[in-house]
Amino acid sequence: MSDARKYVDQWLRDAHAMEKQAESILEGQVSRIKNYPELAERMQAHLEETISQRKRLEACIERRGISTSGVKDVSAKFTAMMQNLGGVFAGDEVVKGVLASYAFEAMEIASYRILAEAAMAEGDFETAQLCKEICQEEEAMADWLKEHMPRITTAFLGHAASENADAKR
Ligand SMILES: [Fe+2]
Structure with a gap:
C-alpha cells in the first residue's frame, strides 16, 4: 500500500470520528x-x-474498503479534546459556544x-x-459564525444583566 493511500485511509477515519463528535x-x-433564534437555526x-457529511464519509470509507475496526480508538482521542467545546459554560456559554464552534x-x-490534497x-x-x-460547507459555517459573532456578543451582553441563567442561553 502506498503511503498516500495509507494516510488517506487514516485521515478519513479521523474525519469520520470528528464528524461524529461534531454531531x-x-x-x-x-x-x-x-x-x-438565528444562531439556533444555523446550528440546526x-x-x-454534519449528519450528511458523516454518511458521505461512511460511503467513501466503504468504497475504499477501509477497515473500520480502528474507528473507535480514533474517536476516543478526539472525544477528550472536544468534550470541553460541547460542555456547559458558566453563564457565558452562548459566547463560548460560538468561539468553540x-x-x-x-x-x-x-x-x-x-x-483533499492527499x-x-x-x-x-x-x-x-x-x-x-465538505470543506465548502465548513467554510460557509465558519463565515456565518465570523459574521454573526459581533451581533451575538451584543445580544449576550443585553441578556447578561439578567439573574436568570436561562435568559443568557
Ligand atoms: Fe463537519
Missing part, C-alpha cells in the same frame, strides 16, 4: 440555546449537514484541505472531490 456537540448546543442546519470549524477546514496525490479523485465539497 453530538451540535445536538447539545441546539438543545440549550433559548434566546438566539449545520447539524443536519469557530475553532472546531477551522480544524474541520484544515482536515478536509489536507485530505487524495489527489493518491489519485482518488472521488474522495478529493468529496473532501472539497
